[in-house]
Amino acid sequence: MNGKEQLLFNIGVVDFTLVDLGLFLDTHPKDRRALEYFRHYAQIKRQLCREFSQKYYPLTLAESDSEKAWTWGEAPLPWEGACD
Amino acid sequence: MWKYEKRLQFPVKIKEPNAKLAQIIISQYGGPDGEMGASMRYLSQRYATPYKEVAGVLTDIGTEELAHLEMVAAIIYQLTKNLSMEEIERSGFDKYYVDHTLGIWPQAAGGVPFNACEFQSKGDVITDLHEDMAAEQKARTTYDNILRLIKEPDVCEPIRFLREREIVHYQRFGEALRLTTDKLNEKNFYAFNPGFDKCENCNG
Numbered sequence: 001m002n003g004k005e006q007l008l009f010n011i012g013v014v015d016f017t018l019v020d021l022g023l024f025l026d027t028h029p030k031d032r033r034a035l036e037y038f039r040h041y042a043q044i045k046r047q048l049c050r051e052f053s054q055k056y057y058p059l060t061l062a063e064s065d066s067e068k069a070w071t072w073g074e075a076p077l078p079w080e081g082a083c084d
Numbered sequence: 085m086w087k088y089e090k091r092l093q094f095p096v097k098i099k100e101p102n103a104k105l106a107q108i109i110i111s112q113y114g115g116p117d118g119e120m121g122a123s124m125r126y127l128s129q130r131y132a133t134p135y136k137e138v139a140g141v142l143t144d145i146g147t148e149e150l151a152h153l154e155m156v157a158a159i160i161y162q163l164t165k166n167l168s169m170e171e172i173e174r175s176g177f178d179k180y181y182v183d184h185t186l187g188i189w190p191q192a193a194g195g196v197p198f199n200a201c202e203f204q205s206k207g208d209v210i211t212d213l214h215e216d217m218a219a220e221q222k223a224r225t226t227y228d229n230i231l232r233l234i235k236e237p238d239v240c241e242p243i244r245f246l247r248e249r250e251i252v253h254y255q256r257f258g259e260a261l262r263l264t265t266d267k268l269n270e271k272n273f274y275a276f277n278p279g280f281d282k283c284e285n286c287n288g
Contacts, residue, residue, distance in 0.1 A: 008091060011091065012091065012092075012093070012095065015089075016093065016094070019144075019148060020252065022144055023141070023144055023145065023148075023252065023256050024256070026137060026140045026141045026144055026260075027137065027141060027256055027260060027263060028259075029137070057090075058090075059089050059090050060087060060088070060089055060090070061087065062087075075090050078090055078091050078092045078158065079096070079154070079157060079158035079161050079162070081098070081162060
């Protein structure tokens with residue numbers, strides 16, 4: 001894995017943690033440990049996504065930097081195998 | 085509303101095209117227990133629940149199912165990429181090819197098109213949550229059957245991830261059902277439909 005692939009992989013790992021914790025918190029909204037984990041990993045995900053969009057391409061519309069050029073459409077398509 | 089993240093929930097990187105596998109796996113795209121039915125089921129059912137926690141579970145699991153739908157599509161896309169005419173004919177993929185070329189279209193492995201009759205939205209939260217728990221088990225069985233039919237590690241890995249999620253969703257729906265019955269009359273959960281009946285004394 002090169003740097004880009006590794007960073008995208010890490011985003012996937014951290015986001016999966018958030019998806020799973022989110023579902024758990026939906027039915028256990030007062031679980032203190034889950035709340036702490038969620039806040040911790042949400043912070044890491046924001047950092048990783050910011051780093052990825054600055055170095056490579058935006059993963060979301062909100063991270064598109066329209067000042068230089070509209071790069072949203074140039075990013076590799078996830079189903080092309082660009083997801084690791 | 086929804087926002088798109090330009091990545092798959094779990095990596096799909098298949099080295100060799102294989103139209104035979106694609107024809108099996110497409111059932112989890114548009115088949116009776118596939119991801120299209122799953123996402124539409126939960127996202128349709130959530131309006132009829134009077135309980136915010138349950139609507140939250142249905143929304144979040146329904147959203148994750150959309151990510152699974154995209155993963156299954158990516159698997160089929162990569163398994164059918166760059167197929168030769170000879171491979172299309174030899175693998176039996178010709179019947180799909182004649183109508184869709186290599187486009188992704190929701191159907192079951194047997195060729196039956198996706199149909200909304202494959203899920204219910206009954207307008208009764210207890211009924212809907214029971215259906216949801218059954219749906220997760222049916223999808224889990226389908227993934228188990230797929231895993232008995234395929235051996236390729238790069239295909240098995242994302243399928244195993246999807247199978248595991250069915251088990252987690254089943255667990256969460258079970259908890260949502262418990263949250264629901266906790267709010268109802270413990271002597272008779274079915275005394276009234278909390279999503280329909282207006283009854284001041286029904287909450288026991």
